[in-house]
Amino acid sequence: METHLASWIKSTPDGEVAEAILRRCVHCGFCTATCPTYQLLGDELDGPRGRIYLIKQVLEGESATRATQTHLDRCLTCRNCETTCPSGVEYGHLLDIGRKIVEQQVSRPLPQKLLRTTLRETLTRSWIFTPAMRIGQQLRPVLPAVLRAKVPVPRPAGLLPTAMQLEEHQRRVLLPIGCVQPAMLPSIDAATIRVLHRLGIRGETLAAAGCCGAIRHHLGDERGALQQARRNIDAWWPRLEQAEAIVLNASGCSVTVKDYAHLLRNDPAYAERAAAVAARTRDLSEWLPTLVLEFLGRQANPPGVKEAVVFHPPCTLQHGQQVRGQVEKLLLAFGARIQPVAEGHLCCGSAGTYAITQAELAEALRKRKLGHLLAGSPDTILSANIGCITHLQAGTEVPVRHWIEWVDAQLATLGATASPR
Numbered sequence: 427m428e429t430h431l432a433s434w435i436k437s438t439p440d441g442e443v444a445e446a447i448l449r450r451c452v453h454c455g456f457c458t459a460t461c462p463t464y465q466l467l468g469d470e471l472d473g474p475r476g477r478i479y480l481i482k483q484v485l486e487g488e489s490a491t492r493a494t495q496t497h498l499d500r501c502l503t504c505r506n507c508e509t510t511c512p513s514g515v516e517y518g519h520l521l522d523i524g525r526k527i528v529e530q531q532v533s534r535p536l537p538q539k540l541l542r543t544t545l546r547e548t549l550t551r552s553w554i555f556t557p558a559m560r561i562g563q564q565l566r567p568v569l570p571a572v573l574r575a576k577v578p579v580p581r582p583a584g585l586l587p588t589a590m591q592l593e594e595h596q597r598r599v600l601l602p603i604g605c606v607q608p609a610m611l612p613s614i615d616a617a618t619i620r621v622l623h624r625l626g627i628r629g630e631t632l633a634a635a636g637c638c639g640a641i642r643h644h645l646g647d648e649r650g651a652l653q654q655a656r657r658n659i660d661a662w663w664p665r666l667e668q669a670e671a672i673v674l675n676a677s678g679c680s681v682t683v684k685d686y687a688h689l690l691r692n693d694p695a696y697a698e699r700a701a702a703v704a705a706r707t708r709d710l711s712e713w714l715p716t717l718v719l720e721f722l723g724r725q726a727n728p729p730g731v732k733e734a735v736v737f738h739p740p741c742t743l744q745h746g747q748q749v750r751g752q753v754e755k756l757l758l759a760f761g762a763r764i765q766p767v768a769e770g771h772l773c774c775g776s777a778g779t780y781a782i783t784q785a786e787l788a789e790a791l792r793k794r795k796l797g798h799l800l801a802g803s804p805d806t807i808l809s810a811n812i813g814c815i816t817h818l819q820a821g822t823e824v825p826v827r828h829w830i831e832w833v834d835a836q837l838a839t840l841g842a843t844a845s846p847r
């Protein structure tokens with residue numbers, strides 16, 4: 427696509443990135459067909475090609491309007507369009523630049539400003555969010571339905587291996603503990619640590635680091651997001667040498683940490699370490715299944731689970747990281763009956779804070795997704811990201827869990843022989 431960027435952006439780092447991305451787009455529109463918001467709203471400007479066009483207009487000097495901002499706000503950042511695009515257009519990075527510029531040009535109505543500030547400042551601070559979630563969980567039965575839907579039923583985390591048991595393992599990985607997951611479903615981190623322990627790997631938790639930066643990034647607070655990324659790099663760096671990898675069990679976080687190299691590329695003090703951290707980062711869903719499969723292969727009595735399950739691959743996993751199929755392969759090895767799911771490429775509507783800032787669209791997408799997930803009456807829905815898990819669970823009585831919780835429970839039934847040294 428031919429571009430004529432305005433002089434105020436053209437030779438800036440953002441301008442150069444945007445121009446390179448825009449030039450790859452041939453305006454074919456293949457991406458539009460797989461865009462969830464286009465499918466719901468049927469408006470070209472609520473699809474990737476239309477949004478690319480809107481961003482191009484702004485970068486070429488046209489003033490952004492509230493309508494421009496609304497069309498960009500409605501994007502889920504699911505990056506389904508990147509998977510579909512035959513020209514390799516990095517839509518996500520272009521959207522980040524477009525949103526940032528539009529935010530500078532267009533003032534939001536006060537209620538939106540208040541909501542976005544509240545989300546940014548509370549979700550990313552565990553000393554505020556954790557006690558608030560505890561209170562919410564205690565009051566859950568009497569909460570209004572709209573609030574109850576945001577508060578998951580607590581699941582016991584279960585017993586953890588002792589520090590002494592973990593010290594025995596030669597192999598270790600860093601396990602950054604995120605901002606909202608430990609408060610909402612601590613069972614996910616506990617299951618991860620237990621499964622790693624069974625495999626003879628020490629999962630070294632890094633509670634001090636905090637949020638990966640995704641929440642601030644998606645709410646337009648670029649400075650805050652970069653500060654969080656720098657804090658994490660400082661916290662992880664001294665321990666990185668002894669670890670095989672940085673492993674994250676929420677795909678919304680792993681996709682962000684893998685992007686640190688891009689986000690901090692212009693920061694001379696951090697660019698090199700950011701690139702190294704990104705290169706060493708793995709999502710649990712890409713890193714662990716092979717190890718569990720090898721472990722199962724060594725068992726005298728392989729498991730024969732009879733459960734019917736469906737797996738919902740988060741967009742941040744299948745589109746953001748192009749990781750597909752590993753978890754399903756593992757579930758099959760346990761004997762699970764995996765049911766096929768129509769429209770598996772489409773977003774469930776969670777998308778970080780989207781379920782709050784764009785509640786109606788998020789609800790419509792959840793309804794559509796649950797319709798497909800529940801079509802074969804599965805016993806359990808499994809996924810790989812805290813946001814998707816809690817969002818989907820709010821719309822169904824069928825249990826929705828992280829796949830690592832399910833694997834942890836299955837391995838526990840194998841008994842003591844399952845613990846190697």
Ligand code: SF4
Pocket residue numbers: 450451452453454455456457458474475507510511512513514515517
């Ligand atoms: S982003 Fe890719 S698929 Fe979409 S219009 Fe541009 S070239 Fe075509």
Ligand code: SF4
Pocket residue numbers: 460461462463464472473474477500501502503504505506507508517
């Ligand atoms: S990121 Fe998702 S919602 Fe946004 S334009 Fe691409 S496909 Fe559509």
